[in-house]
Amino acid sequence: MMAVAAFAQSPSSDTTTSTQSTTTTVAPAVGSYSTHKSQKTIESNGTETDKSQSYTSGASGSTSSSSTQTTAPDGSKLSTTNEQRTPSSPGSDTTTIKRTTTTTGQ
Numbered sequence: 001m002m003a004v005a006a007f008a009q010s011p012s013s014d015t016t017t018s019t020q021s022t023t024t025t026v027a028p029a030v031g032s033y034s035t036h037k038s039q040k041t042i043e044s045n046g047t048e049t050d051k052s053q054s055y056t057s058g059a060s061g062s063t064s065s066s067s068t069q070t071t072a073p074d075g076s077k078l079s080t081t082n083e084q085r086t087p088s089s090p091g092s093d094t095t096t097i098k099r100t101t102t103t104t105g106q
Contacts, residue, residue: 032058046073061087079103 034056041049048071055064064085070078083099 032056047071047078063087077102077104
């Protein structure tokens with residue numbers, strides 16, 4: 001199954017343009033699936049933000065990850081954030097979160 005949505009507005013001095021897509025896949029094993037969502041936003045000043053999220057569920061638990069990258073109008077990266085959430089062990093109620101953020105000055 002695949003679902004895609006896109007939103008866009010005409011460019012103007014104070015307009016934000018955003019595009020979003022979502023893909024869901026049913027994996028071969030019964031009761032497991034994965035989904036991926038991505039979104040791109042461009043601010044009126046040219047700053048671009050790309051967001052990506054993934055979620056997978058299966059017999060050994062569920063895993064999610066996300067990534068956000070902000071880019072200046074000149075193409076230089078302003079910041080990048082990556083996060084991953086995984087079960088500490090199969091069947092565990094405890095989740096391990098790993099987050100990395102890198103910020104660069106303009």
